[in-house]
Amino acid sequence: MPEHHGLRNDVAIFIQGSDAIESGLIVLAAAESLTDEIAAYIMELVGFEDPSSVVEALHFCDFVFERNSEWNLAPDVREYLIGRLRERPELYRAAHDRLLAVCRSR
Amino acid sequence: MSRVWAPCLDWKSQFSALMPYFQGKGGVVHVHAGPNAAVSSFSRALRNRLETDEWPLPWSTVQIHSDNSNTHYVPGIMWQIQKSLGLIAETGSPPVNFSIGNDNRTKGDVLISNVEIDVSYDRYVRSAQLWENVVRLRVSLESFLKRRRVALVLVGTHEWTADQVKNFADMLWNGALEILINRGLLVIDIFDHERTVEPSNGWPPDPHCILNLPEYYEGQSRVDAFNDLASLAMSWGWHQTSSEAEIFAGAILDASSDIRDVYAMLARTRGRRLGPGANA
Numbered sequence: 154m155p156e157h158h159g160l161r162n163d164v165a166i167f168i169q170g171s172d173a174i175e176s177g178l179i180v181l182a183a184a185e186s187l188t189d190e191i192a193a194y195i196m197e198l199v200g201f202e203d204p205s206s207v208v209e210a211l212h213f214c215d216f217v218f219e220r221n222s223e224w225n226l227a228p229d230v231r232e233y234l235i236g237r238l239r240e241r242p243e244l245y246r247a248a249h250d251r252l253l254a255v256c257r258s259r
Numbered sequence: 260m261s262r263v264w265a266p267c268l269d270w271k272s273q274f275s276a277l278m279p280y281f282q283g284k285g286g287v288v289h290v291h292a293g294p295n296a297a298v299s300s301f302s303r304a305l306r307n308r309l310e311t312d313e314w315p316l317p318w319s320t321v322q323i324h325s326d327n328s329n330t331h332y333v334p335g336i337m338w339q340i341q342k343s344l345g346l347i348a349e350t351g352s353p354p355v356n357f358s359i360g361n362d363n364r365t366k367g368d369v370l371i372s373n374v375e376i377d378v379s380y381d382r383y384v385r386s387a388q389l390w391e392n393v394v395r396l397r398v399s400l401e402s403f404l405k406r407r408r409v410a411l412v413l414v415g416t417h418e419w420t421a422d423q424v425k426n427f428a429d430m431l432w433n434g435a436l437e438i439l440i441n442r443g444l445l446v447i448d449i450f451d452h453e454r455t456v457e458p459s460n461g462w463p464p465d466p467h468c469i470l471n472l473p474e475y476y477e478g479q480s481r482v483d484a485f486n487d488l489a490s491l492a493m494s495w496g497w498h499q500t501s502s503e504a505e506i507f508a509g510a511i512l513d514a515s516s517d518i519r520d521v522y523a524m525l526a527r528t529r530g531r532r533l534g535p536g537a538n539a
Binding site: 161162163164166167169171174185186189206207209210211212213214215216217218219220221222224225227228 | 262263264265266297298299300302303306321322324326327328329339342343414515517518519520522523524525526527529530531
């Protein structure tokens with residue numbers, strides 16, 4: 154099991170062995186709540202051409218909470234991931250730029 | 260949006276206890292969930308089961324979560340219930356109705372500047388309007404329950420502040436929801452029973468049923484989870500024979516019996532098998 158201090162074990166299991174999935178999860182933390190479409194849009198930033206399989210699999214995980222038309226990462230998980238996202242300022246900015254673009258397009 | 264399908268591993272004893280309610284009986288169910296319980300997985304499986312299986316009356320569910328800013332306060336909770344159930348938003352007549360400058364005519368230039376309009380409601384008006392909306396919600400929900408069933412799934416109510424509890428109890432519970440329990444409304448309150456809130460004005464109500472969410476698969480639940488995992492592996496075409504699928508299921512449960520870990524292992528496998536996905 155990889156060492157991720159302060160991270161729930163099920164999150165560590167989900168990202169285990171895949172830097173791409175770990176980066177995908179980190180970039181999702183930029184958003185307070187998500188839809189599948191928005192998740193896929195911001196996961197493109199870390200190189201996913203088709204993140205739909207990972208997004209679908211996320212809905213199996215206990216650290217993802219379904220709302221009524223959206224979903225969110227569990228707050229303790231998101232807090233950890235935001236810390237990781239801040240270690241990558243360019244990605245942090247790019248993710249928020251995309252979220253802003255989504256807001257403006259609505 | 261339609262409910263996102265997700266696999267259900269076990270939860271059989273919990274769903275068995277809830278069967279009278281699934282069949283249409285209203286009630287209040289307390290689900291005691293410790294800090295490491297698989298709350299999201301249970302809630303997701305519950306809502307999927309209600310909304311996709313065949314029941315005497317079709318189900319609609321609404322999740323009210325302490326982490327969801329849309330459902331923190333009574334007006335937000337009411338809006339979410341109306342939106343999720345497709346109830347007509349009857350917000351009553353606006354408390355202010357005025358118009359400025361209608362039907363003006365001129366053949367010259369008109370300059371209007373520095374027009375400032377400030378409308379403020381006092382607390383009484385706001386409170387009266389909210390109460391009117393609670394009554395309208397009760398009436399529309401009562402009508403809705405004649406043809407469908409509704410489950411309000413409350414998650415994390417132990418994190419509510421004293422003000423949230425009081426407002427929910429005073430307005431929504433006493434004003435609309437409590438009386439609808441006898442009309443078929445199901446309230447499922449999932450919370451950490453060791454961190455309960457101070458009761459206020461009838462909230463939380465005495466439950467008709469109490470469930471405990473386990474953190475681990477043990478005994479019969481482990482057998483049921485094993486069978487569910489093997490069935491999924493077969494249905495997704497991961498394995499050609501049932502014995503191969505059982506080896507897969509056994510390997511997952513041998514790695515961890517923690518329910519949240521098992522869902523994560525299944526998700527990890529699914530995410531990597533589905534397609535290019537992780538092609539970064």
